[in-house]
Amino acid sequence: MSSVSFDHVTKRFGDTTAVDDLTLEVADREFMVLLGPSGCGKTTALRMIAGLESVTEGELRIGERRVNDVDARDRDISMVFQSYALYPHMTVRKNIESPLVATRHARPAAAERAARVREAADVLDLAPYLDRKPGELSGGQRQRVALARAIVRRPQVFLMDEPLSNLDAKLRTQTRLELVELWRRLEATFIYVTHDQVEAMTMASRIAVIADGRLQQVGPPQAVYDRPANLFVAGFIGSPPMNMIAGEVDRSPLAGPLRVRTAIGNIPLPTPPTTNLHSVVAGIRPEHLRLGGSDLSVEVLNVEQLGHERHVICRAGDARWVVRQAAHEPAPAVGERVGLGVDGASLHLFDPTSTERIA
């Protein structure tokens, strides 16, 4: 069993609360992504699992075992850092082997070590480079050496701290796929930290969204995308981000169908919200707006061609909105005033005070 669980875990550095009352269960063999902006406590959470930071309050378990006071070397985990420092004077082979040599547990015999290095090198397509030094490899190959070094010990849990952020965009996409394949093949638990919501969406079994040290929402990527729990998650997940505007729920029967009144027009509501709130924040994803509709009125500021689709940037009151348009549809002109149609069923409503989602 290699589940990992945080039970009301808090980590403080002096006056700074880096992780605030975190309760999270990472299931055995799950690919869990901790997602949030820089400084939200992701690295600190990982370092507590690794045993590199102490736990201030709460309980941390790996499998059934409470590990608050267990030495880092006795936790059966491997961590890959953003700045993976390889030994420059050693060959790739020696670099991959190093965790098996520098162990305070019984060191595997030379033949066993060689077999494990070969296996790790095969998994990461590094066999042709085993006799090179890190300086003779590309950035992507060096990153794969760091991953091979992490798997050579065959740990139960892998911790990865933004391991792709030093790679260029194309290599990042490719390595993303390789990591997911690696996870399937190793049948181990992965806990992966990133600030990049695309990485989270594409790789995770479940995403845990964190802001200011606090867990905001946890769930499968599509569920988090479809039903963000609050304004933070709504704004953080999705690219381009969800369009937002303040409005008032108009319940007067004389005004016609139920709707949200905003500065740029009225958004029809298919069902009454489960709240008596008058003021709300309405959120609409770029793919749920239709150019040529008549619910809202905006001004076109720019048109971004992406080949397979188009992003129409609009001024919507004080905000900038993005409308996603298929490439074959006619593009609007910059400066034009256009109408937008909204499918009420895809509308998100939030409480402006608590910032929580309204059902």
Ligand SMILES: Nc1ncnc2c1ncn2[C@@H]1O[C@H](COP(=O)(O)OP(=O)(O)O)[C@@H](O)[C@H]1O
């Ligand atoms: N060793 C430390 N001493 C003091 N403050 C720290 C230390 N490590 C992290 N912090 C603070 O804890 C917060 C969370 O940091 P971190 O876990 O590195 O965030 P992230 O990885 O999400 O960018 C930040 O405010 C950071 O400045």
Ligand SMILES: [Mg+2]
């Ligand atoms: Mg970090």
